[in-house]
Amino acid sequence: MMLIPTHHFRDIERKPEYLQPEKCVPPPHPGPVGTMWFIRDGCGIACAIVTWFLVLYAEFVVLFVMLIPSRDYVYSVINGIVFNLLAFLALASHCRAMLTDPGAVPKGNATKEFIESLQLKPGQVVYKCPKCCSIKPDRAHHCSVCKRCIRKMDHHCPWVNNCVGENNQKYFVLFTMYIALISLHALIMVGFHFLHCFEEDWTKCSSFSPPTTVILLILLCFEGLLFLIFTSVMFGTQVHSICTDETGIERLKRKHQPRERRASWKSVKETFGGDFSPNWFNPFSRPCDPEPLSDRDWVRQVASLSDMDNTETTEEQSEERKDEDSVEVIDE
Numbered sequence: 001m002m003l004i005p006t007h008h009f010r011d012i013e014r015k016p017e018y019l020q021p022e023k024c025v026p027p028p029h030p031g032p033v034g035t036m037w038f039i040r041d042g043c044g045i046a047c048a049i050v051t052w053f054l055v056l057y058a059e060f061v062v063l064f065v066m067l068i069p070s071r072d073y074v075y076s077v078i079n080g081i082v083f084n085l086l087a088f089l090a091l092a093s094h095c096r097a098m099l100t101d102p103g104a105v106p107k108g109n110a111t112k113e114f115i116e117s118l119q120l121k122p123g124q125v126v127y128k129c130p131k132c133c134s135i136k137p138d139r140a141h142h143c144s145v146c147k148r149c150i151r152k153m154d155h156h157c158p159w160v161n162n163c164v165g166e167n168n169q170k171y172f173v174l175f176t177m178y179i180a181l182i183s184l185h186a187l188i189m190v191g192f193h194f195l196h197c198f199e200e201d202w203t204k205c206s207s208f209s210p211p212t213t214v215i216l217l218i219l220l221c222f223e224g225l226l227f228l229i230f231t232s233v234m235f236g237t238q239v240h241s242i243c244t245d246e247t248g249i250e251r252l253k254r255k256h257q258p259r260e261r262r263a264s265w266k267s268v269k270e271t272f273g274g275d276f277s278p279n280w281f282n283p284f285s286r287p288c289d290p291e292p293l294s295d296r297d298w299v300r301q302v303a304s305l306s307d308m309d310n311t312e313t314t315e316e317q318s319e320e321r322k323d324e325d326s327v328e329v330i331d332e
Contacts, residue, residue: 037101044161090178093283102165103151176235183228
């Protein structure tokens with residue numbers, strides 16, 4: 001017999017249809033392997049386009065304002081190769097982060113048949129998401145933009161028009177790292193170019209007029225400084241999350257629930273794809289494939305129903321319970 005904990009009675013009264021598994025639409029048939037993942041969000045698409053535009057603007061200024069007009073061919077060739085390689089890796093990482101399924105939970109699998117197939121035992125509980133009618137495995141959270149529950153969701157990033165989750169965190173980390181590197185490289189080249197132009201005639205250090213050259217360089221300098229700070233902070237935050245095995249959402253909610261965490265090095269290897277190798281920095285190599293969810297992954301263990309009812313409810317827990325509904329088996 002399935003019972004519902006008393007602390008969910010308010011949810012039953014507010015949204016009774018979500019607590020009836022028979023109301024859930026059966027999950028759609030999975031698409032073919034390699035099906036592209038893309039979020040149709042206007043704001044995210046606009047931010048992704050702006051990201052590409054800013055990288056291409058930096059490419060234009062670096063090549064046509066600083067490197068091509070330079071009379072030092074060795075300097076131009078070396079810096080051109082380095083900058084273009086980093087820009088290519090940054091855009092490739094952006095595409096992979098945007099077009100990779102971040103770890104979406106099958107939609108609509110909270111059906112009566114599926115819950116019965118789990119054969120829940122006393123002390124076991126299943127959490128269902130009322131928004132996408134899915135059973136939520138541990139550490140999964142619902143994204144209102146993607147309209148799906150995402151495993152190990154860190155946050156939704158509009159700049160990549162996707163969630164950062166279990167399957168694409170590597171690409172997001174590489175994206176922030178390469179953007180920070182090309183920003184730093186561009187700033188260094190702008191500094192050298194200004195020094196060169198101050199020593200030489202401004203009309204000889206660029207194919208554009210001096211006022212246009214100055215405006216283009218100042219805009220690039222502002223862009224490089226802004227993105228260097230922003231992406232460096234994001235890169236550090238993501239590396240810290242990976243090493244501590246704690247997502248951004250888990251830090252914000254500050255749950256004081258005991259959870260077994262993986263060792264830092266093991267978490268890093270799983271995120272980037274095995275032992276340390278050049279493939280860690282390759283956006284075209286996949287991270288370790290996550291193991292398919294088994295029946296036990298859908299079920300969470302609790303001490304007892306009375307313990308749950310006697311637990312103090314914090315504000316964060318109350319908000320979470322508005323989005324999660326549980327079904328517990330007390331006896332057969």
